[in-house]
Amino acid sequence: MKADPDTNETSGLGRRRGNAREESSATYQRRRREIAEAAVRVFDRLGLQGASISAVAAELGINRASIYYYISSKEELFDEVLRAVAERNRIMAAEIAASDLPPPDKLRKLIVEIMVSYGEHYPLLYIYIRENLSQVSDRRTGWSKDMRDINRTIENAFIHIIEQGYADGSLRDIGPPKVIAFGMLGVVGWTHRWFRPATAEHSAREIGETYAEMMISGMRAN
Amino acid sequence: MKADPDTNETSGLGRRRGNAREESSATYQRRRREIAEAAVRVFDRLGLQGASISAVAAELGINRASIYYYISSKEELFDEVLRAVAERNRIMAAEIAASDLPPPDKLRKLIVEIMVSYGEHYPLLYIYIRENLSQVSDRRTGWSKDMRDINRTIENAFIHIIEQGYADGSLRDIGPPKVIAFGMLGVVGWTHRWFRPATAEHSAREIGETYAEMMISGMRAN
DNA sequence: GTAAACATCAACGAATATGTTGATTTTTGT
DNA sequence: ACAAAAATCAACATATTCGTTGATGTTTAC
The missing domain is CATH 1.10.357.10 (Tetracycline Repressor, domain 2)
Incomplete structure (x- = not known):
């Protein structure tokens, strides 16, 4: 259930808990991309400062926590994009x-x-x-x-x-x-x-x- | 103690509670100006988005609430400046x-x-x-x-x-x-x-x- | 020197933010 | 059909914001 204790979680513990597998599962990559694209729209509207993770989640009509399943922080999302x-x-x-x-x-x-x-x-x-x-x-x-x-x-x-x-x-x-x-x-x-x-x-x-x-x-x- | 009930507090009730008097008391205007100047420095450092009233208060080393004694909202401060x-x-x-x-x-x-x-x-x-x-x-x-x-x-x-x-x-x-x-x-x-x-x-x-x-x-x- | 006006502050309430976690739903493979 | 994996969510803990208020110091005027 819990993530393997031997995974090298140096920092950001949160995300992708049951991973192990190569990160490139078909749907995973697609979803991650969808999130990035929604984030772009939100960033464009509100600026990086004003854009909250909530706003990105709302843009996709999903739960805020689901985003953290794909990215581990707002910073990582900026970078990704x-x-x-x-x-x-x-x-x-x-x-x-x-x-x-x-x-x-x-x-x-x-x-x-x-x-x-x-x-x-x-x-x-x-x-x-x-x-x-x-x-x-x-x-x-x-x-x-x-x-x-x-x-x-x-x-x-x-x-x-x-x-x-x-x-x-x-x-x-x-x-x-x-x-x-x-x-x-x-x-x-x-x-x-x-x-x-x-x-x-x-x-x-x-x-x-x-x-x-x-x-x-x-x-x-x- | 409380503000006179007959003052025309159309909106922003907070500020300048015991006022009545003409707004131009010597020290009042000076202090208000000091706050505006501190705000400029903070806005310049952090942008209007990123600048909090707390940061302006910190810049002057005073309590956040004291600022509301002179201005009634962040907007008014922008405008003032x-x-x-x-x-x-x-x-x-x-x-x-x-x-x-x-x-x-x-x-x-x-x-x-x-x-x-x-x-x-x-x-x-x-x-x-x-x-x-x-x-x-x-x-x-x-x-x-x-x-x-x-x-x-x-x-x-x-x-x-x-x-x-x-x-x-x-x-x-x-x-x-x-x-x-x-x-x-x-x-x-x-x-x-x-x-x-x-x-x-x-x-x-x-x-x-x-x-x-x-x-x-x-x-x-x- | 004392009362009234002025100025400051600690504390509160309501919003909103971030990131985490346990449980639940959905998908997938066999 | 069913178990394992993947994906989603509700709820929690924590932090920070804004604006307000009652109380407390500090000047000022007389």
């Missing part, structure tokens, strides 16, 4: 930065691809952006540190490309690279306030291209 | 929009003045921006509706100026006015993520001018 896609974005930025395009083209591509990514994974990356905005998360240390690192990588990609462009003369120097970089990230990040792929008149790619044009045409040193 | 300065910003935007500068100069001025305002009232306007980001506030209806209205006014100022510029040929049409407008607001709004006046290498005005240059030089039609 957000980490993979945020990480993918980091890699994308690093690849563009490492490519051999001229700096203005790198910037343009970065801006467009980030916007496209926001649209494709909507609303996941926006949830992440909003959360990271409020510096509340200082407590959930492990998770929040990783997320911050992902951010920093992307920021550094922008900064480095701008420095490169200043150095090789392909970009006109209009201000500190860091300020410019944050500006560009701000434009695309801010779309979380108004861009809704399902009802938008313009595609994420079109918006990205508009923004790239807006910011880069004035910096090009042609 | 944020409304005036947000409103001032709205007026500023409206004035620039109504001036007779050429559209590109209006845009430049708007961007710079908004940034300057962020710096001057730091961190107040950033608290407001962050809160408005998460759409959580739908509940605190009265307050949140007003704040949304202020936002909309500023957005519309940008949109209208861009349309004006497209129409009179002073701005090159690079995309939908709404998209451009949100982009410009995004750049300045995003500064809440990194701009700290006390330690920054560049002034709010310099940053605003850099951003204005970044976005407007590419749109100027000369």
Whole structure:
């Protein structure tokens, strides 16, 4: 009845009591995914702060405790939902930065691809952006540190490309690279306030291209 | 002892029980201000969502109930702290929009003045921006509706100026006015993520001018 | 110096949050 | 059909929130 006493329950004792078996039973994985998807909807509505496990349970019309059968804490649910896609974005930025395009083209591509990514994974990356905005998360240390690192990588990609462009003369120097970089990230990040792929008149790619044009045409040193 | 039965306590019964007197007793106003200032610090650290009245009390080292002696609810505290300065910003935007500068100069001025305002009232306007980001506030209806209205006014100022510029040929049409407008607001709004006046290498005005240059030089039609 | 107004606090009640557990229902395999 | 495993739930314990209230200190005025 009780869980085997020899299971290495290092922390979170609660969940998945009769497990043992490989975690990949057909239905288990499916249910877990359903919960994650419901959580995304709730997080999008209420923010990570405001979203309670109760609210996620209500979204699915099930009992709150059932969720703990699949995940062991709210934190784990955040992680389940957000980490993979945020990480993918980091890699994308690093690849563009490492490519051999001229700096203005790198910037343009970065801006467009980030916007496209926001649209494709909507609303996941926006949830992440909003959360990271409020510096509340200082407590959930492990998770929040990783997320911050992902951010920093992307920021550094922008900064480095701008420095490169200043150095090789392909970009006109209009201000500190860091300020410019944050500006560009701000434009695309801010779309979380108004861009809704399902009802938008313009595609994420079109918006990205508009923004790239807006910011880069004035910096090009042609 | 009890509050006079004839006082028109329409709602929030709690606060200021023995008042009657004009609200402007010397110390009362001072204390109320101290509380507001402590609240600003806490809101800045934790966000409006995450900030509890307890945390504000702790910030001052006083009892939680004492705060209710000065304010009657968390909402009133938000309002006390944020409304005036947000409103001032709205007026500023409206004035620039109504001036007779050429559209590109209006845009430049708007961007710079908004940034300057962020710096001057730091961190107040950033608290407001962050809160408005998460759409959580739908509940605190009265307050949140007003704040949304202020936002909309500023957005519309940008949109209208861009349309004006497209129409009179002073701005090159690079995309939908709404998209451009949100982009410009995004750049300045995003500064809440990194701009700290006390330690920054560049002034709010310099940053605003850099951003204005970044976005407007590419749109100027000369 | 003393009474009234002012300011503070401990304690309470009602909500809501998180995470756990024992029992119960449902599904699955044979 | 039936036993074992999987999934769900009601209920519990604990913590934290908000807003209120009666009592207790502390100023102020006269």
